[in-house]
Amino acid sequence: MRSWYFPRQICPWRAHERNVFFLVEGAAVPGAFVDDSSIYFYDRDKPYFEFTNFSLHSMEYNGSLYATAEHLFQALKFMNKHPDLAEFIRTRPSARAARTEAGHQRAKQRPDWFEVNVEIMDTVLHAKFTQHAELRDKLLGTGNRELIEDSPDDLFWGVGADRQGRNELGKALMRLREKLRA
Numbered sequence: 001m002r003s004w005y006f007p008r009q010i011c012p013w014r015a016h017e018r019n020v021f022f023l024v025e026g027a028a029v030p031g032a033f034v035d036d037s038s039i040y041f042y043d044r045d046k047p048y049f050e051f052t053n054f055s056l057h058s059m060e061y062n063g064s065l066y067a068t069a070e071h072l073f074q075a076l077k078f079m080n081k082h083p084d085l086a087e088f089i090r091t092r093p094s095a096r097a098a099r100t101e102a103g104h105q106r107a108k109q110r111p112d113w114f115e116v117n118v119e120i121m122d123t124v125l126h127a128k129f130t131q132h133a134e135l136r137d138k139l140l141g142t143g144n145r146e147l148i149e150d151s152p153d154d155l156f157w158g159v160g161a162d163r164q165g166r167n168e169l170g171k172a173l174m175r176l177r178e179k180l181r182a
Contacts, residue, residue, distance in 0.1 A: 039142055042150040042158065050135055051147065051173055054095040057135060059127045069128045070095035074102035076120050077109040121157075121172045129176060139177050147173045 041048035049055055053070035064087075066072040075086040075098070085105055092098040102109070110116075129136045147170040151158030155165035 038146040038148050040148045040150040048138075048147075050138060051169075052149070053124070053169070057128055057132050059131045061124075061127055064090060066090055068095040068098070069124050071098045072127065073121060073124045074098045076124070077102055077113055078105065080110060082108050118168055118172065121169065122175060125172055125176050126179075129180070136180060139173065140180060142177065146170065147177075 039048055041051045043049065044054075050057065053073055054068060056068060058065055058067050059069065059072060060066075061072050066075070071090055071092065075089045077086075078089065079086040082105075085108060089098050089101050092101055129139055148167055149158040149169040151165075152161040154160065157165075157167075157169040159165040159167050159170075
């Protein structure tokens, strides 16, 4: 199946793709074949749940073990200025508890968080997918398919209930996939 897409400047979420057909002034400019069957991930009981930050894939970071990517991501909000709080978050019994605790401590998170959070997510995902060969292989096995975090509640990391969100987690995974291919 061939796909037709709008130019990258109109659809920045597809800017990572090399194999795309573009519409330029109404004419198709061929790139190469794109598999347009997107992969939606979010629910624990559905395929690709492993791509979420809540999957039970522990990882080592700076000499400490984190139970999930969510534990590490939330701890990194505080690691520089409040290492005791970061450690407390690291040891929460679940990913949800780590996220909840970080939310309660929002006033203490690093002041540049919203400038660096996407870059930090890239770091967290790199740790997770390079420390688990089966995850790396599953990610690479997605080919060029678009990865979409199907959270009904998150319009930044996911697409939200109306599917209009930014899908930053999906984009981060697609960036990592390209990096792992190199």
